[in-house]
Amino acid sequence: MADRRLQVFHAVAKHGSFTRAAEHLFMTQPAVTFQIKQLEEHFDTRLLDRGHGKISLTPAGEIVLAYAERILGLSAELDSRVSEMTDELAGQIKIGTSTTIAAYWLPDVLESFKRKYPRVLPRVVVGNSKLTEERVAARDLDIGLIEIVTEQHNIERRSAARDELMIICSPDHPLAKFKKLSAKDLIAHPFIDRDPGNGIRQIADEFFEAAGIAGSEITLCAELGSLAAIKQLAAAGLGFAIASERAIRRDVLEGRLAAIRLEPRIYTPLEVLLPRDKFRSRLITTFADYVCEEFARMAKDKDAVI
Template identity: 30%
Template sequence: MDIRSLRYFLMVADQGGFTAAAEQLHIAQPAVSMAIRKLEQTLDLPLFNRHERRVTLTDEGEVLARHARLILQAVADAEREVRELHALERGEVRIGIPSMLGSYYFPPILMAFRHRYPGVRLEVIEAGTRKIQTMIHRGDIDMGVIVTDTPPTDLETHRFLQDQMMAILPADHALAKADTISYDAFFAEELVLFKEGYFHREVIDRISEEVGVTPNIGFETNLIPLIKQIVAHDYGITTLLKMVVADDPALVAVPFTVPVWLDLSLAWRKGHRLSRANQTFVDLVLEQAPASHSR
């Protein structure tokens, strides 16, 4: 059993097929099939159920997959740490950030880090908070930004921002000059929302369930500029962090009568030692964090 075989094995498991795995690995499909066959012969166990269109893991394959992910992540961690010198002349930071924060909060931090440590490679992945947690567990990224109103027990989390979700309305909307907006008034409007899996959407789903209403969703998109245009042209309203519309005179941010506060944190696998590059990035994010607001 070698590292390459385990990597091929996990790619087949994740892609659900040998051909798709070969495409992702940029190698010929027979090479993948041969590696898996040798792995099964070495273990004297079937690792996949071969169906006509898709392969799935056997019970033995599920066990191996769990250990293989840990092994490959440990190897990747060791390689990164060995490559990094005492000074941050080299290294890599792989971070998942939801689009709202990636577009309006993190750019100055990312540029400041790049300016201080030009030899460190930054890889920023845009995704919803649920997918980010999955990617952290799988080792696809080193850390990510998640909502931690209820901190996950299997992740190390450090809060860097507490901010309020606001109702976003066109400037000429009847409620634009209101001090606050009730949930009933908000849900009476046609809504423009992110797709499921993003904290923006989870906030709305949670509140609608609490008040017992079904949101009237007119548009679903993760494109923030499109959301802002739709709201500005009075085709619906939405909810975003105030920073997203701070410089847009066509839009107004109104707090909810019952405030909706979010705790946003950097997260990584619990018990995982961050590389020097990653720890330095975490330190910079926490250093730049604004003072917490009181709820």
């Protein structure tokens, strides 16, 4: 029920960018610009200063932002309170998720949740775990699904499940003949790493550090944010990578990749994040509980690839 112009202005002010606000709101940039122009005409004053590639709030903009946050918060709470008087859950939920969870865990969860609650509208934003964590902390998201353990005080975390991490490489790679591999077994071979901020990269770094191996000792083949690209390079024999078992299952079963267990075995956590001390609707609480239950079930029921 909140004024759409206030919603758009709030997003631009929080993101500091028309482009990022448009992405967050699932709008085009011209549409965002139009809404801001309409709001400035309504108040007959400039709310944003645009210059040198940066956006800043004018004194009037600071006042409008403070009231916009209160109005939008009350509007969301009103919608939730009224919808909770009915038996059926409905409304929008903003979900942030890591790339691996988005591709290999979340689709099954969303499918079954939507069948149960068809009037719910999930809006999913995909990024690495660190970015998702930051957006939950900033209250830009209702819920985050990531692969690192957060200690941020303004985030409530729930450990839903875990997935084993394995070495992947071409079936013809020299490493493919082993049943298990230690960190020292790997340093002679090119490594296809994840992008900074990725949860699996953080765990891999800790794995090598625990074995006393410095980053300078590792031969880096590539650093990629796309798991599909990582699997393609590994399958082509250009190096080895570390990936979660669920993400590689089909590739291994169909013979495109070999999977080797690490020694000691390591796991990626599946964490559900919620902003602490923020009004939480029945929809958000129900979805968070559902994700935890489904992730735990999927982790328990899956068949191992090796």
